[in-house]
Amino acid sequence: MTEARAASAPTVLRVVLGRRLQDLRERAGLSYEQAARALDVTHATVRRIEKAEVGLRIPYVEKLLLTYGVTAPAEIANFLELAREANRPGWWHRFRDVLPEWFSAFVSLEGSAELIRAYEPHYVPGLLQTPQYAEAVLRAGRPHASQEEIERGVALRMQRQALLTRDDPPLLWVVLDETVLRRPIGGPEVMRRQIDRLIEACGMPQVRLQVMPFASGPHPAMYGPFHIFRFPLPELPDIAYAESLIGAVYLDEREDVSRFREALDRMSAQALPAGPTREFLEEARDRL
CATH class of the missing domain: 3.30.870 (Endonuclease; Chain A)
Structure with a gap:
């Protein structure tokens, strides 16, 4: 969340997962642009995912995890389940x-x-x-x-x-x-x-x-x-x-x-x- 009006009203879990994705991207040494190329989207989309300004599209999240070097099936499955929960309305x-x-x-x-x-x-x-x-x-x-x-x-x-x-x-x-x-x-x-x-x-x-x-x-x-x-x-x-x-x-x-x-x-x-x-x-x- 930032100084701007919280227009998309993210759940706290969505904020947390966005920050975790940001941390994984930075640990992998990838820029917004490089992560965006993996999804075939603009770098602004990746930025908005990390800032919890949009919902967590499951295919995008899974692709990002693989791009960032997360390959363990159990770890990916757990993250995706959390993403589904984060997308559910409060x-x-x-x-x-x-x-x-x-x-x-x-x-x-x-x-x-x-x-x-x-x-x-x-x-x-x-x-x-x-x-x-x-x-x-x-x-x-x-x-x-x-x-x-x-x-x-x-x-x-x-x-x-x-x-x-x-x-x-x-x-x-x-x-x-x-x-x-x-x-x-x-x-x-x-x-x-x-x-x-x-x-x-x-x-x-x-x-x-x-x-x-x-x-x-x-x-x-x-x-x-x-x-x-x-x-x-x-x-x-x-x-x-x-x-x-x-x-x-x-x-x-x-x-x-x-x-x-x-x-x-x-x-x-x-x-x-x-x-x-x-x-x-x-x-x-x-x-x-």
């Missing part, structure tokens, strides 16, 4: 009618990460939203959507939350701006239930939640929300994500991601620790 594909293509990549990254760090200055992150709060957020963001579309969007958001209760959940570490607790979304009762959900999340071992109160003053990420994903797979670097009204950027260059990581590190030191965060949430709920 579970979220059935929500494609309400899921923007650029956000599909986010759902894939989210489900494969071992650590998800985020700063959110506007609303509760989707993984911690109640259904009622999620509906209010979606209605605000999509004022022309039908009731069915809103309900489908809520269902997608609730299914994403299943990763927090699976056998190997990622660590979710969120810095939440006080603005999130002050902005009335869905009315007092919806906000009370949502804050109760956050208080409950404070007790989950796989969730680390911190509030950044107004009293803490300025901080390094006052420009907007973002996420950082870390993966257990050696082929994948940390990836930073930021979105706008019409798309998103996915950054994986070390220098770019390090700036986001440094900002979050500073903010985590500046925000309230776990105990005071829970107390802050309880006080915010009592004010409603």
